[in-house]
Amino acid sequence: xxxxxxxxxxxxxxxxxxxxxxxxxxxxxxxxxxxxxxxxxxxxxxxxxxxxxxxxxxxxxxxxxxxxxxxxxxxxxxxxxxxxxxxxxxxxxxxxxxxxxxxxxxxxxxxxxxxxxxxxxxxxxxxxxxxxxxxxxxxxxxxxxxxxxxxxxxxxxxxxxxxxxxxxxxxxxxxxxxxxxxxxxxxxxxxxxxxxxxxxxxxxxxxxxxxxxxxxxxxxxxxxxxxxxxxxxxxxxxxxxxxxxxxxxxxxxxxxxxxxxxxxxxxxxxxxxxxxxxxxxxxxxxxxxxxxxxxxxxxxxxxxxxxxxxxxxxxxxxxxxxxxxxxxxxxxxxxxxxxxxxxxxxxxxxxxxxxxxxxxxxxxxxxxxxxxxxxxxxxxxxxxxxxxxxxxxxxxxxxxxxxxxxxxxxxxxxxxxxxxxxxxxxxxxxxxxxxxxxxxxxxxxxxxxxxxxxxxxxxxxxxxxxxxxxxxxxxxxxxxxxxxxxxxxxxxxxxxxxxxxxxxxxxxxxxxxxxx
Numbered sequence: 477x478x479x480x481x482x483x484x485x486x487x488x489x490x491x492x493x494x495x496x497x498x499x500x501x502x503x504x505x506x507x508x509x510x511x512x513x514x515x516x517x518x519x520x521x522x523x524x525x526x527x528x529x530x531x532x533x534x535x536x537x538x539x540x541x542x543x544x545x546x547x548x549x550x551x552x553x554x555x556x557x558x559x560x561x562x563x564x565x566x567x568x569x570x571x572x573x574x575x576x577x578x579x580x581x582x583x584x585x586x587x588x589x590x591x592x593x594x595x596x597x598x599x600x601x602x603x604x605x606x607x608x609x610x611x612x613x614x615x616x617x618x619x620x621x622x623x624x625x626x627x628x629x630x631x632x633x634x635x636x637x638x639x640x641x642x643x644x645x646x647x648x649x650x651x652x653x654x655x656x657x658x659x660x661x662x663x664x665x666x667x668x669x670x671x672x673x674x675x676x677x678x679x680x681x682x683x684x685x686x687x688x689x690x691x692x693x694x695x696x697x698x699x700x701x702x703x704x705x706x707x708x709x710x711x712x713x714x715x716x717x718x719x720x721x722x723x724x725x726x727x728x729x730x731x732x733x734x735x736x737x738x739x740x741x742x743x744x745x746x747x748x749x750x751x752x753x754x755x756x757x758x759x760x761x762x763x764x765x766x767x768x769x770x771x772x773x774x775x776x777x778x779x780x781x782x783x784x785x786x787x788x789x790x791x792x793x794x795x796x797x798x799x800x801x802x803x804x805x806x807x808x809x810x811x812x813x814x815x816x817x818x819x820x821x822x823x824x825x826x827x828x829x830x831x832x833x834x835x836x837x838x839x840x841x842x843x844x845x846x847x848x849x850x851x852x853x854x855x856x857x858x859x860x861x862x863x864x865x866x867x868x869x870x871x872x873x874x875x876x877x878x879x880x881x882x883x884x885x886x887x888x889x890x891x892x893x894x895x896x897x898x899x900x901x902x903x904x905x906x907x908x909x910x911x912x913x914x915x916x917x918x919x920x921x922x923x924x925x926x927x928x929x930x931x932x933x934x935x936x937x938x939x940x941x942x943x944x945x946x947x948x949x950x951x952x953x954x955x956x957x958x959x960x961x962x963x964x965x966x967x968x969x970x971x972x973x974x975x976x977x978x979x980x981x982x983x984x985x986x987x988x989x990x991x992x
Contacts, residue, residue, distance in 0.1 A: 796894035
């Protein structure tokens, strides 16, 4: 029934005009809205159709218009965008189709490339690229550790430098801590070298550390030449040298083709070359200390020149005050330094010193004769300096005679300048005290004074013949006086140590000895 009614009403529909700006269209018969309205019309009577229906349609039209206006105001941007996309849809669809065809054509190539990649980088087979990537990833994960390892030479150099500065400033504790840290770092580098012998990085770090250790050895050797070196510091430095330079403690020289070329000085005593190194360093310090007396030595040399002039003119020489000053200061420095050197050596290298066969020779006995004293001294020195196994001497066996030769040469050169008997006696007594000081260490050289008699005789024959008989046995008299004084000191020392009453203690109790 809707169709005949539609046909009946169709001639009355408004047709769109070309000038209209709105997109109007004729309602279609199959439109749901049109069908619903045509179905509603037969249900109305004639009066509603003529009176209320036009008002209803007008109201519905106005309501729809307001709804469209509100919708256009609220969603005009979306509508415009959708319209634009809809207008481009005609060009996008062909492009999408073309691209989908290209993708379909590329899928076989993609599949073959994926298969080739999976085959090439299979973890079950050996692959250089994968190994390189694994190493790179391992390095990336351990970059902090590698950085710490690469900083070891720098830390070692810093520790050595700080220790050297601490030694210069006199802070022994800081120097010991720095050297200990340097040795620990070097030991750690050596362990790394043993654990990773094929690593080029560890090899480079080990070589750099060895170079720094060579600097440390140089610093330690320079430290052994420090004038203010004490026993504790010397023992620490020798201990550090044993760690950083074990070749210095070896008992043999370097070998060629597996054959030992020889034994080092002190090999039989177990000190290696460290003992000789220590003595050489301290000898250099002694020489530099004695060189500080060069101003006094120049004055003594001037007196030597004047004495030679007097001898050439056959005139008697009276003088030697400047020479006496120089020799007394020389002997004083020599006694302090030589005693310190030998005592430190014996404390640092106790295994290098065999037990002496004659521990208290007749050098200090008042009743001993010069011949007995000389024989006892020779036996004691031989027993002290020789080793028990293969008679190879220690470094001290050649060092002590060298010290004695230094002093003897100086005395032979300058003693003839002193013409006054009391000055010579005082100087010879000082030399005997020096000999006794070294004698407590097994290096007494008191009998060398006998050799000075020849020099004095030559001087007397040259220009002072009236003093020949008087000076012939001067050293013997000085020796006897020295023995008497030493005996008295021993008696006093034994009395004080044991608490016994001696003559000196009784003299001190006399009323005249009490002050006031």
